[in-house]
Amino acid sequence: xxxxxxxxxxxxxxxxxxxxxxxxxxxxxxxxxxxxxxxxxxxxxxxxxxxxxxxxxxxxxxxxxxxxxxxxxxxxxxxxxxxxxxxxxxxxxxxxxxxxxxxxxxxxxxxxxxxxxxxxxxxxxxxxxxxxxxxxxxxxxxxxxxxxxxxxxxxxxxxxxxxxxxxxxxxxxxxxxxxxxxxxxxxxxxxx
Numbered sequence: 001x002x003x004x005x006x007x008x009x010x011x012x013x014x015x016x017x018x019x020x021x022x023x024x025x026x027x028x029x030x031x032x033x034x035x036x037x038x039x040x041x042x043x044x045x046x047x048x049x050x051x052x053x054x055x056x057x058x059x060x061x062x063x064x065x066x067x068x069x070x071x072x073x074x075x076x077x078x079x080x081x082x083x084x085x086x087x088x089x090x091x092x093x094x095x096x097x098x099x100x101x102x103x104x105x106x107x108x109x110x111x112x113x114x115x116x117x118x119x120x121x122x123x124x125x126x127x128x129x130x131x132x133x134x135x136x137x138x139x140x141x142x143x144x145x146x147x148x149x150x151x152x153x154x155x156x157x158x159x160x161x162x163x164x165x166x167x168x169x170x171x172x173x174x175x176x177x178x179x180x181x182x183x184x185x186x187x188x189x190x191x192x
Contacts, residue, residue: 029064029088029162036060036166036174058191059174060095061114063087065161066180073181074118083115083136086125086178087162091115091133094176101190102127105146115139123185124149125176150185158182 035041036059043055066088071077078084086092091113100107102125111131117124127146130138162180169175169188176187 027064027089029066031089032063032065032164034061034063034164034166036168038166056097058097059100059166059176059189060097061092061164061166061176062095063092063162063164064089065163067162068158068160068181074183075120078118080118080120083117083126083139085136086114086116087164089134091131091135093131094127099192101192102146102187103148105148106192107146112145120152122149122151125185125187148187150187153184153186154182155179155184156182159184 033041035057037055037057040055040057040060043052043057046052046055064087074080092115093111094114095111096107096109098109105127107127113128113131113133115126115128115136117126125148126141126144128139129143129145130140133139158181159179163178165177167175167177169186171188174189174191176189178185178187
């Protein structure tokens, strides 16, 4: 009888523990992924080996998309002259599947975190070795492997959700384009 009681108690305790695990609430800043080439996630649907090779991912950005929702963004919500995680929640991750050149820096293939220091007319975008962080609270500049300053541009239609896209520019370089509110920047990346 004791063993039956102990077995029932163990079963009840394990079921209670399993049910006490709750799912996280849905975050207001959705997680998203940008690829270069843009349709890389669909490479397995390619009909030929050549098409599949052309869709092999070269760069992937994983980021959260905060909403402006009528707030003043740059210089207020996102202060100037302080490191920013380039999105929301976890620090934005960029993965290069082959070596690249950003500015004068060659960056080996691998996973990195992307930060930016914002000014009114430019952003200094930094590629950093310290991955799997939250925000820019623990940003360590000594871990930067590349840095490039790019000018900001204005757009007439505000972008409510922070957005990232990777595309091939006429120069043949890949551009990492980021935009939010009425501001966009483009970071040229040379595939090696």
